[in-house]
Amino acid sequence: MxxxxxxxxxxxxxxxxxxxxxxxxxxxxxxxxxxxxxxxxxxxxxxxxxxxxxxxxxxxxxxxxxxxxxxxxxxxxxxxxxxxxxxxxxxxxxxxxxxxxxxxxxxxxxxxxAPEFELELSNADTVDYYDIEVTDAMVDQQVKMYTQRTAKYDKVEEYQENDMLKGLLAELDENGNTKEGGVQVEGAVMMPTYMKNDDQKAIFNGAKVNTVLVFNPSVAFDNNDAELASLLKLKKEEVAEHKGNFSFQIEEITRMIPGDLTQELFDQVLGEGKAHNEEEFRAQIKEAIAKQFESDSDYKFLLDVRTYTMGKVGKLEFADGLMKRIMLENNKEKGEEFVNENYEKSLEELTWHLIKEKLVAANNIKVEQADINNMAKEATRAQFAQYGMINVPDELLENYSKEMLKKRESVEALVNRVIESKLAEAMKTQVTLNHKAISVEDFNKMFQ
CATH class of the missing domain: 3.30.70.1050 (Trigger factor ribosome-binding domain)
Structure with missing residues (x-):
């Protein structure tokens, strides 16, 4: 041969x-x-x-x-x-x-x-790096969430914001009387705080037990059929027939009293001995939030590295005829029109792929099984962190990550995350970082 x-x-x-x-x-x-x-x-x-x-x-x-x-x-x-x-x-x-x-x-x-091209990066190259600010309000919100876990619930006589109400809900006719055959819900539970309409929400201000109030659920919840169906105990398709006023006789007002910041709570959230007072507890919470933001900043940094390097490399030459044939071969069911409409975008993605391969090779980035295992644990840890669970036992992380590693698609995604994580770290030491402090709100706007 x-x-x-x-x-x-x-x-x-x-x-x-x-x-x-x-x-x-x-x-x-x-x-x-x-x-x-x-x-x-x-x-x-x-x-x-x-x-x-x-x-x-x-x-x-x-x-x-x-x-x-x-x-x-x-x-x-x-x-x-x-x-x-x-x-x-x-x-x-x-x-x-x-x-x-x-x-x-x-x-x-x-x-x-693949087209041949040269690409070298040094401290002469400057790329933006966004440092997302962790505010006291974020820390307050996180601390509040933890104290709510150990909260107690008291029965009170007068309504305040965030209290939960329980009572008799009854549909009224056009004259303000209880509607014959109308909807009635015993033990109806609601929290006016979550109403969308401020005027309707204000009706409940200062209300006391045994008070009878009149409000319009449809207006209060901005005609959200799912919320109305849940409150009125109806099917979603039936809600449209009940858009009028309802009376609500308050039978019970429940208030959540957040738990105290105790050593037991510190140990439960962070692990034993990690914090000994509120100041240390808040500092650890702030650090955990900053860690979550760091991965977001690295993601944006790599996007900016992509834009910067693609501009530096310029437009690469491809065998257009052959590339379109390959693309058509991979998208037979979509046809030539799809290829023509998406060809330039596919070349853009391919150009970045080739640049990334060159950067990975230049920095001798390799992926070992241990890297994949660790990334699976970090991904699991991040998922728990979204729900405020910081001190997750290693055994639990191990079990969840093992399940993740059983799926081929998950492993492929983890390999890519390892590469991008290592590449981001390498790039941060090679180029000059133009640090920019930014609020999380403004940071998120860049992705809208």
Whole structure:
């Protein structure tokens, strides 16, 4: 077998494969023998069908299959061994091979080559890095959430914001009387704080137990069918028939009293001995929030590195004809119109992919199994942190991360996250960072 590669231009090449009978004959004979051993034909015992008959019936199809398998195997080896920087897959050119009569075959493939380019980064290159500010209000909110876990609930006589009300809800007619056959809900529970309409919310200010108030649930909750259906105990499609006023007789007012900031709470949230007073507790909470923000900042930093490096490299040359054929091959069901509409965007993504590969290679970034395992734990830890769970036992993290590693898609995503994490760290030491303090609100606006 002979395989050769001839460059057509800087970004495309012609790969030629010449296959002789000696290259494939042993494979073909072995497959035909296997078929003979298993063949069941009338008039012959199993395994005793004459080889000549087997060859006449199966010879051509076996030859086609074995030549194709051999060619794919050897072409793959050639591309790997010769480090051909190919994009996509080889595109077969039309062949005049006749498998009925020929013994030697020649096949040709169009190859799209990755464009060559240079890219070096140093402290002469400046990229923005956004430091998201952790405010006292954020820390207050997080601390409040923790104290609410140990809260107690008291029955009170007068309503204040965030209190929960329980009572009799009754639909009224146009004259303000209880509507005959109307909706009535005993033990209806609601929190006026979550009403969307301020005027309706104000009706409950200072209300006391046994007070009867009149309000409009539809207006109060801005015609949200799901919320109204839950409150009125109706199906969502029935809500539209009950848009009028309701009376609400308050039977009970419940107030949540947050728990105290105790050593027990500090240990429960952070781990034993990590904080000994409120000041230390708040400092640890602030640090945890900052850690969560750091990954967001790194993500934005890599996006800015992408924009910066793509501008520095400029527009790369691609074999457009071949690239469109490859794209069409991968999106047959979507057709040429899809390819034409999305081609430039796909080149943009491909350009960044090639740049990222070069940066990864230049920084000798490798992904080990331990990196994947650690990233799975960090991803799990981050998920728990979203719910305010900072002190998660290692055993629990281990169990959750093991489940994540069982899914191939999850592993692929974790590998990519490891690469991007290591790349961000490497880039932060190579380029000059233009640090910019920013609020979380303004930071999030950049992604809208």
């Amino acid at each position: 002979n395989i050769s590669l001839q460059n057509v231009d800087k970004v495309s090449a012609l790969l030629t494969v010449q296959i002789e009978k000696a290259d494939y004959q042993e494979r073909v004979d072995k497959t035909l023998k296997t078929i003979r051993q298993r063949a069941n034909m009338p008039g012959f015992r199993k395994g005793m069908v004459p080889m000549g008959l087997i060859k006449r019936q199966y010879g051509t199809s076996v030859l086609v299959e074995e030549v194709d398998k051999l060619m794919q195997e050897k072409v793959g080896e050639y591309i790997r061994d010769n480090k051909v920087n190919m994009l996509g897959t080889p595109l077969p050119k039309e062949s005049n091979a006749n498998f009925e009569t020929d013994e030697n075959f020649e096949f040709s493939f169009d190859i799209a080559l």
